[in-house]
Amino acid sequence: MSAPIKIVMLGEGRVGKTCLTLKYCKDQFNENQQSSIDATFFEKSVDLGGGKNITLAIWDTAGQEIFHALTTVYYRDAYGAVLVYDVTYKESFMKVEKWVEELRSFGTKDISIVVAGNKSDMKNQMQIDKNEVEEYCKKIGAKHFFTSAKSGIGINEMFKSLGESISIKVQAQESKGKKKKGLQIKDVKDPKKQNQKNDGCC
């Protein structure tokens, strides 16, 4: 089995980082339902198509402002980051810029980034300008996805895109002979089976 590749979930408190991960890995959205799941860490295999897949080790982080300065510790050895903001709360998008700056300064070189505009099912309360957001993401070289942990919209696509971005960089490193610990793309013998697996739990 290939070693998992670490990615971190970043974003202000209560924007839905954990719910996104949970929906993706366990197909659950917690809206006052009983649960005793440890949602601070998950592993999930991502089907990249063409008989390849990688396993993502998804680290949750604390998003509160008071812990912001400490989050850089979690970037160590991370090859990808999901920056989550709440589309109904514009200030949370402003924080994305700060996360990007810090990732570029303290994160792994060439770290892959995707941006998730979460709670996109609450269209009536949307506070962000779609064009402005997508222009910004283009500028920083990150793909943007509107997601909803409640409906599941955009989540699989987002993680798959991140997985693909990481795998391209991994393969480039491998071809240069710079293969690093944890960076392996696994050949899948039966892609059909893997496709089925990818839709289920991690």
Place this chain on the structure above:
Amino acid sequence: MQQHSESDDQSPVHVIQFQDKNNEIESEALWDQEEGQQEYHIQINTDRILDIFQSIETQIDPFTCVFKTNQQMIVMYKQKLPLLRRLGYLLCKSEAKYCIILVKLENQNSLLIKSLKGDSEINDGIMKKIGNAIYQFSDKNQHLSHIDEIMQVQIYIRHEDSRFNPFHLDSLSVAMIYKHLQDKIVIPEKINMKQLYNLVEKEHDKIKEEPLLIKSIQVSQFHIFTIERYIFNKIFDQMMNQYIEKYQERQEQVDQKKMQLRQKYSKADLIHSLEIKDQYLPQSEIPYHEAINELKLINLYKTPTEMLKQFQYVLVLIRGVAFQCNQKEEIIAMDDELPILIWVALMSDVPNLYAKIFFVDDYIQEIENEKRILTNLRVSLDYISKEWKL
């Protein structure tokens, strides 16, 4: 007492785990889970258990005592391995092996005799000899020819009432591994954690070649623990002193800040400042005191793997309490967990905690996921010393 067993389809070896009410004890044993293996309980004078064992030893030929304490004795027989007698404490693994265990049952004045492996008829014959030896010892005027007569005086003891560790074969493995290491291992005077990790791996590979040791997957981790214990018992003080020296300044900063915070603010203020949600606050004078106390116990351990397990146990306790008092039944995420961990770190006075965290972190070479608790603890200490405003 609970009994739990796991079987491995690939191997005739089964792992048996016993949990005592007071001490959790994990043991492994060679044990055929075949029907026909017998178990007897015989009344004895437990004050004279060692004399009884000695008497048994003289009457069980061709079986040999391979392990004996004042609690239990294991007798084994293996035809094609004469070395076994000489290496009396060794445990052998063979299809042709017979194994019987004798255990003194505390407070019951009785001895449990149980056959674990081998032909049940042969084992039963030896168990009868054992019964006769016990009876002879107890009453020299009588000699019984059949164990059924002994069974008349037996008392039946249910497992759940017993408090003992019946299959203490792990002691045999420890003795064997220690003997192996004493003879062969060379620990360089100057060695770093990575080299130590490689050394343990290397010795583990060598031990796998030892013909008399159980090699099932289940006990492999146990062997690594044992090798680590042997090595770190020798070098722990020296290594830890280096770490203490390296992280002394950071430790002093955090210790000082902890003292200031605790003097200046009430517990309620500190909790409020950390933004711990109400639903994660149990009704107790010091919330999460279980985890706080458990973190202090890190000082009891000398190997990185055991220390990591202790750190992980602290996290388990935090989550256990959090889930228990979580009335809104929300999922615990890092937004919730980190503030609680900071609280636990603040209230635990563990000397040189930074040094211990890095000591473990540098040694464990596995995937980082296993070490997340170390990252979180380090972040907690950093928050206290650097970010928390007085």
